[in-house]
Amino acid sequence: MSLYFKYLHILFKSQMQYRTSFWLLSFGQFFIPLSVFAGLYFLFERFGQIKGWTFFEVALCFAVIHMAFAISECFARGFDSFSSLVRNGNFDRLLVRPRGTIIQVMGSQFEFTRLGRLIQSVIVLSWALSNLSIEWSFVKACILILMIVSGVFIFTGIFMLAATLCFWTIQGLEVVNIFTDGGREMAQYPLNIYHKWVTKFFTFVIPFGCVNYLPLMYVLGRSEGESILYMLAPIAGIVFILPCLLIWRFGVKHYRSTGS
Structure with missing residues (x-):
């Protein structure tokens, strides 16, 4: 973890070299989900409630899921942009270093401008x-805290699965955005407003x-019935990262070097 925090420190310093750009991007990230939240507000202003909610x-x-996404996108951005490492052959360098590939990929890129999205989510949560x-x-x-942590693990796991596909496809697949941005x-709405097959799939x-x-x-x-099942539900989100790690290791073992 000391290596990870060194990555964090170095990339933070590099992004702060252009502070005006950094704060403008953070400002923009604050207003992107705000426009979505405004649509949510006007929806309820018109209809009052959605299926009892x-x-x-x-x-x-809304606040919980956007907060989890902002944290994951900030600290797991290396997996989201992993295709460039494979395409340029830079992943070969990571393999010969005496550290795990996961920590190196995660430390390859951070998006600190997602601070704006996180602040907006905190404001909505407090309200x-x-x-x-x-x-x-x-x-x-x-x-409540575990819900946010669980969401971070799920989004990070999806980013990891998308990165693993790059070992075979080289380029990143836009279809994965169905589960990141689409997810x-x-x-951001309670799942029981959707069809049953959607609820089951995303549970x-x-x-x-x-x-x-x-x-x-x-x-x-x-909650209805056994409350303990509702209380322990966020653990499933944390456990979701385990098969993602196994699939990542499978992909690394089957990676073919660029040969350059």
């Missing part, structure tokens, strides 16, 4: 929580439902 309940859902009558406890507070847009295959919908039901006091 109020505006501030969905706003909480939603201040307008919801939640009977808070230590367990519920921990579950983010889909998961048991890519567990976005375990990030916000199921634990959110417990936090809001709307």
